[in-house]
Amino acid sequence: xxxxxxxxxxxxxxNYPDFxxxxxxxxxxxxxxxxxxxxxxxxxTETTGLDLEKDRILSIGALSLQxxxxxxxxxxxxxxxxxxxxAGNIAIHGILRDEIQPRISEIEALRLLLDYIGNCILVxxxxxxxxxxxxxxxxxxxxxxxxNRFLDTSALYKRTLISSALLQKxxxxxxxxxxxxxxxxxxxxHTALGDAYITAIAFLKIMGRLKVKDGFLVKxxxx
Amino acid sequence: xxxxxxxxxxxxLKKYPPFSEMDLQDLEKLSQKVSxxxxxxxxxxxxxxAPPHKQFYVVHKGAVVLRKKSQRDVIDLCDxxxxxxxxxxxxxxxxxxxxxxxxxxxxxxxxxAEFRPYTQKYDGVASFLMESFASNTRNPYSTDYKGILxxxxxxxxxxxDKGLLDLQHVHYSKKLVTSPExxxxxxxxxxxxxxxxxxxxILKDGLPVGIITDRDIRNKIATGAYPITAKAKDIMSAPIIxxxxxxxxxxxxxxMMKNGISHLCLTEDGTANTPAVGMLSKHDIMLEIxxxxxxxxxxxxxxxxxxxxxxxxxxxxxxxxxxxxQNIPLTLTSKIISELNDACIKQVIAITLKEQKDPPPVEFxxxxxxxxxRSEQLLHTDQDNALIFEDVPQGELSRTRTYxxxxxxxxxxxxxxxxxxxxxxxxMASNPEWCLSFSEWxxxxxxxxxxxxxxxxLLTSIFFDYSLSFxxxxxxxxxxxxxxxxxxxxxxxxxxLASGALQNPSPTxxxxxxxxxxxxxxxxxxxxKRRALxxxxxxxxxxxxxxxxxxxNNTAERFERLAELEPxxxxxxxxxxxxxxxxxxxxxxxxxxxNDSGRFIALDTLRKEEKMKLKRTFKTxxxxxxxxxxxxxxxxxxG
Numbered sequence: 001x002x003x004x005x006x007x008x009x010x011x012x013x014x015n016y017p018d019f020x021x022x023x024x025x026x027x028x029x030x031x032x033x034x035x036x037x038x039x040x041x042x043x044x045t046e047t048t049g050l051d052l053e054k055d056r057i058l059s060i061g062a063l064s065l066q067x068x069x070x071x072x073x074x075x076x077x078x079x080x081x082x083x084x085x086x087a088g089n090i091a092i093h094g095i096l097r098d099e100i101q102p103r104i105s106e107i108e109a110l111r112l113l114l115d116y117i118g119n120c121i122l123v124x125x126x127x128x129x130x131x132x133x134x135x136x137x138x139x140x141x142x143x144x145x146x147x148n149r150f151l152d153t154s155a156l157y158k159r160t161l162i163s164s165a166l167l168q169k170x171x172x173x174x175x176x177x178x179x180x181x182x183x184x185x186x187x188x189x190h191t192a193l194g195d196a197y198i199t200a201i202a203f204l205k206i207m208g209r210l211k212v213k214d215g216f217l218v219k220x221x222x223x
Numbered sequence: 224x225x226x227x228x229x230x231x232x233x234x235x236l237k238k239y240p241p242f243s244e245m246d247l248q249d250l251e252k253l254s255q256k257v258s259x260x261x262x263x264x265x266x267x268x269x270x271x272x273a274p275p276h277k278q279f280y281v282v283h284k285g286a287v288v289l290r291k292k293s294q295r296d297v298i299d300l301c302d303x304x305x306x307x308x309x310x311x312x313x314x315x316x317x318x319x320x321x322x323x324x325x326x327x328x329x330x331x332x333x334x335x336a337e338f339r340p341y342t343q344k345y346d347g348v349a350s351f352l353m354e355s356f357a358s359n360t361r362n363p364y365s366t367d368y369k370g371i372l373x374x375x376x377x378x379x380x381x382x383x384d385k386g387l388l389d390l391q392h393v394h395y396s397k398k399l400v401t402s403p404e405x406x407x408x409x410x411x412x413x414x415x416x417x418x419x420x421x422x423x424x425i426l427k428d429g430l431p432v433g434i435i436t437d438r439d440i441r442n443k444i445a446t447g448a449y450p451i452t453a454k455a456k457d458i459m460s461a462p463i464i465x466x467x468x469x470x471x472x473x474x475x476x477x478x479m480m481k482n483g484i485s486h487l488c489l490t491e492d493g494t495a496n497t498p499a500v501g502m503l504s505k506h507d508i509m510l511e512i513x514x515x516x517x518x519x520x521x522x523x524x525x526x527x528x529x530x531x532x533x534x535x536x537x538x539x540x541x542x543x544x545x546x547x548x549q550n551i552p553l554t555l556t557s558k559i560i561s562e563l564n565d566a567c568i569k570q571v572i573a574i575t576l577k578e579q580k581d582p583p584p585v586e587f588x589x590x591x592x593x594x595x596x597r598s599e600q601l602l603h604t605d606q607d608n609a610l611i612f613e614d615v616p617q618g619e620l621s622r623t624r625t626y627x628x629x630x631x632x633x634x635x636x637x638x639x640x641x642x643x644x645x646x647x648x649x650x651m652a653s654n655p656e657w658c659l660s661f662s663e664w665x666x667x668x669x670x671x672x673x674x675x676x677x678x679x680x681l682l683t684s685i686f687f688d689y690s691l692s693f694x695x696x697x698x699x700x701x702x703x704x705x706x707x708x709x710x711x712x713x714x715x716x717x718x719x720l721a722s723g724a725l726q727n728p729s730p731t732x733x734x735x736x737x738x739x740x741x742x743x744x745x746x747x748x749x750x751x752k753r754r755a756l757x758x759x760x761x762x763x764x765x766x767x768x769x770x771x772x773x774x775x776n777n778t779a780e781r782f783e784r785l786a787e788l789e790p791x792x793x794x795x796x797x798x799x800x801x802x803x804x805x806x807x808x809x810x811x812x813x814x815x816x817x818n819d820s821g822r823f824i825a826l827d828t829l830r831k832e833e834k835m836k837l838k839r840t841f842k843t844x845x846x847x848x849x850x851x852x853x854x855x856x857x858x859x860x861x862g
Contacts, residue, residue, distance in 0.1 A: 061227070068261045069332070070228075070260075070261075071258045072228050072232065072255055072256070072257050072259065075228055077227070161647060161648075180636075183284075183640075187231065188231065193226055193227040201259075201329070204261035205327070208261070208263040
């Protein structure tokens with residue numbers, strides 16, 4: 001029903017690129033409901049900064065995860081060519097402007113990304129930021145927002161902590177804190193794919209903690 | 224295209240055979256085709272008799288156990304870097320063994336189709352896999368069974384019964400401690416003391432020529448037969464007896480007995496003409512057999528890293544299982560196991576301290592809380608701990624706390640590595656709430672005692688069973704004195720503590736049936752900890768505190784002491800002591816059976832006499848709760 005209304009009130013589809021139409025079409029038939037059939041894509045973006053207006057995506061790394069298994073061969077890693085550049089951020093993510101990685105345009109990146117993610121469930125650490133960055137990029141190229149459902153490992157992690165008067169939960173848990181808690185090496189921290197990998201392992205461990213088993217209703221994750 | 228993740232996989236694989244035989248380039252190509260699998264504890268990788276997967280597995284993190292259904296015994300335990308599930312690579316048959324995650328694990332799944340070409344390209348790879356497969360363990364060196372496929376030969380049966388150990392390739396120490404033959408005895412003794420070894424290998428031109436052991440120094444130097452200025456070659460046992468490195472435990476034992484020696488030197492080709500690759504002591508062999516607490520204790524104290532302690536703790540679990548199987552009294556069993564666990568914790572702290580750049584700014588005490596503090600922790604469970612540091616001037620408090628928080632973080636991590644899960648409620652010394660100065664702790668416990676709300680009672684019940692794991696005992700003693708001083712002034716505290724002790728619901732319902740959990744992950748399971756053990760533990764604590772019984776934390780022992788102090792209730796308290804031990808043993812057995820904490824029990828898996836035994840303890844619990852209610856006048860408060 002909700003879907004109906006959403007579609008009903010949605011603006012009439014305009015001249016979106018073909019790749020957008022192909023992407024959007026995948027959401028029409030609904031998604032698998034058993035956990036083993038669901039494809040999760042764990043991703044991370046490296047950006048020039050945290051300002052949604054000014055800053056731009058420099059790199060996207062993503063891993064496809066299904067049935068508790070990550071297939072390395074189908075991982076996703078792209079670098080974007082952006083006009084806007086902060087010298088100050090280079091120190092963090094190390095993507096130098098003239099580095100040799102093949103770079104692609106933003107629109108090409110969006111095409112590849114949408115093609116890769118399809119109608120999966122997207123997983124990211126502090127997902128709202130990555131989501132907003134991509135949505136902004138889509139908007140710049142005249143496309144609507146991402147249609148996928150999102151899970152945030154920071155919020156999910158909080159749910160693994162028992163509620164107890166003795167424990168003060170924090171509002172936010174950083175990826176480094178999760179890596180430490182779950183004993184994940186942070187060797188490739190601050191590369192998009194490296195961070196996506198750390199997020200993916202943390203996500204799997206969180207799912208384990210949340211007793212996600214066969215017969216588990218996926219919608220409970222979105223509570 | 225090579226990427227961040229495949230490089231990481233290749234980096235890991237290249238450390239282990241057979242991948243160590245491959246060129247890095249090939250390995251990176253293969254790594255791209257790998258899948259990373261996550262398995263929760265107890266989940267199945269493949270079942271016995273299941274059709275083969277398209278991949279075999281390497282343990283990246285955690286451990287996987289291989290079992291045969293018919294015999295419940297473990298055939299093999301695969302640790303980090305071990306491979307398993309090779310059957311589909313070799314034969315198009317169903318799996319002969321089932322594989323299950325022993326701990327939470329991450330596995331690399333290597334696709335067989337992608338891997339097969341390399342078995343042809345590299346001889347080393349092929350032969351390693353053949354041997355692994357033929358011997359049916361990850362360890363291809365149990366030569367006695369080479370060529371015999373598992374399940375096809377009755378010869379394997381006795382091997383499984385004996386736990387397979389004495390036919391396994393022995394793990395020797397690769398860290399050689401050596402000296403040239405011209406070194407003085409004094410410097411050899413100094414080096415042996417520093418490196419904590421009982422034997423020194425003596426070399427001439429890089430080749431082994433003799434061994435000096437503790438015994439040589441005692442017999443030849445301390446007796447005055449040789450001066451302390453003598454040279455190594457004067458007193459060493461020579462000629463040296465060497466063996467090849469691929470040796471089974473049984474062979475090594477035989478070799479030592481035959482030659483009347485306690486150390487073997489292992490060389491590249493087994494003769495004294497090639498360089499030494501390792502040493503093997505009687506102690507190493509005992510450890511391998513792993514059924515001796517003294518040997519385990521020694522091994523713990525020698526451990527230089529967390530990973531080693533983790534391996535030793537698996538042997539401790541084996542020892543515990545053996546004790547329970549043989550029906551050794553639980554009091555003795557739990558003493559020994561607690562001592563070993565305690566030693567592991569001490570060693571983790573000692574290692575951590577050694578690795579710190581700066582020594583601790585002031586004295587401190589590391590406390591074990593909860594079941595660990597009561598020496599009732601037989602199985603691997605969560606860690607509960609706290610830290611007290613000595614008072615410092617106000618200006619230095621923040622810096623001092625920062626130091627101890629950092630230290631605690633590393634210790635908590637180390638404890639996690641050796642098998643203690645992080646406490647989900649963060650009741651750990653790395654939590655700023657549980658890492659306080661002596662005065663802060665005094666203030667805190669005073670607050671708990673004078674303001675006993677439900678939360679404070681809960682905190683007290685966790686905290687008051689502390690025991691010193693490491694550090695300055697004086698801090699602990701003074702805190703204890705402070706607690707007893709306070710409780711004497713505020714007797715109402717006991718009433719609150721007693722009411723807390725009565726909160727756990729009775730184990731049986733109206734019709735004397737077990738009460739099981741009604742919802743959550745453990746629906747329909749009986750919660751042995753909450754419904755049976757906790758009421759005993761809580762009651763013992765409040766009674767012990769009210770009697771001023773210091774320094775007895777163990778619940779069963781507390782009841783025994785209470786029986787002495789209250790002769791008119793002697794029978795009841797002795798029954799409580801007995802029931803506590805019975806419950807603890809029950810829980811431990813359940814935990815060993817299911818490789819978990821033993822807390823939740825599926826009642827339908829119990830035999831009738833087990834249920835009867837369990838129920839008999841319930842009567843004791845009920846009577847104990849009545850006594851508490853009456854003595855501390857709890858009814859008026861509850862009403």
